Amino acid sequence: MIKDITLGQYFPGSSIIHRLDPRFKIIMTTIFIAMLFISNNLWGLLIGGVFALFTFVLSKIPFKLMLKSLKPLIPILIFTSIFNLLFIDGGDVYIEWEFIKITEDGVNMTVYMAIRIIFLIIGSSLLTYTTSPIALTDAIEYLLSPFKKLKMPVHEFAMMMTIALRFIPTLIEETDKIMSAQKARGADFESGKIMERIKALIPILVPLFISAFRRADDLALAMTCRCYRGGEGRTRLKQLKSGLKDYIAIVITLVFLLAIIVINILIQDL
């Protein structure tokens, strides 16, 4: 079913990770990604892994859900692994046959890259699983607010994102409904050649676009009626608040980052 797509995949909960300030969570995720890419040895990646595991356990997200978010990654993993294996040259040569040449550096890079990508997805999924989309855009607006000085329409940008996120479930539901309605009229989306299948999408896409435009129109009108006029002087219903737990969390994250930097230097010295 189309409903199984996890977009804006917030998983409601009340764990400590859920309750952290979204601004801090975004910064921590960024630091975590930095950790993965600056560590140039397995020990560093291991520390990154421990950090991810630690956060994951605290967040109380079901293991199955996490696996589900990793599933679409498999083709990308295979693809990058093959490229890394074949095209990176350096170190000892393990296998050489015709144009295929697998080297030590290639194998290393493949393993590192695979681990990095997996951790990267785990980290960013943790962010989206534990933070509601609205909190996320609020935090992004706050974090981007320095760019307002450069005349960047930060508020409008965040509002657009909020609206887009808000309408994802609505549009999914709408698609579901239209699909059901066309199926009831005997439309067949599951069989036939590729061209037939593409053609079969027209009865879904046309009504979907029409309804999306209608909704956009209605929303714009409703916002105008409530005197919406952009971000200037606008206050919030839900203020973002940071507390002691957020500072502790960020300090822990920084300690992990520091550990990785230290290990990097130590291993280089060896």
Next chain:
Amino acid sequence: MSIIKTDNLTYVYSVGTPFEKTAIDNINLEIEEGELVGIIGHTGSGKSTLIQHFNGLLKPTSGKIFIDGKDIWESKASIRQARFTVGLVFQYPEHQIFEETVYKDIAFGPKNMGLSSDEIDQRVRETAFAVGISEDLLQKSPFELSGGQKRRVAIAGVMAMEPKILILDEPTAGLDPKGREKILNLIKAHHRRTGCTVIIVSHSMEDIARYANKILVMNKSKLFCYGDTAEVFKRADEISKMGLTVPQITRVINELKNRGINIEDEVYTVKYAKDVLLKYLSEKGGRAHD
């Protein structure tokens, strides 16, 4: 033999997530051929979920469903067959219109059935006539039509498939009284003309009372009762307690009876109420003259 039969039908949404919800719970039901059934119930009582099972759009979590004596989930072919046997008109059906012309949109269903173009042409013209869409509108874009016309085109799209069972989910939602009347009348006419089984989901007790001969009441995912209009409205008290209203005229008559006026109590339409009251008055008047 009953045309629709359900056997302990249960459906649960989003199994295994925090949003899990039982939409319909253990429904056992038999609908006879040729009935005009009205389904009533609150928003979220499981009406829409129930009717989506009748043509195999939703697969029951447990239980079975038989259309014309056949288990529709037996094979892939039997589901497709069920889609053609049972025509389902969704809420706001005009939102599913997509073709360039009214003609093509009505023809979409029959075309999917693999009918010959002659047969399609005949069916399109017939149903367009039946729903009151004139010939000159057929080549127009459906998006140029009025709301009521669009709705009738969308309903015609399903009627043209000539299903043995026609199900309409809130066919009058969002229409003005005149539009409502028109839609309900054409559904009634279709029922009379083709003798097919018709199921109407509605919020309006008045509409159901006037058009249906059987009523099915859903309450909190469960089948509350299914029976003749008279039988169901006898339980007016219970239905009112559920927060559904019986027709206003029935309430008026019941109240008159409570005040000691001796009239028939199975009155659901204004027209019939008029007859009953006139009869009562003339009898009373007659007695006064004695």
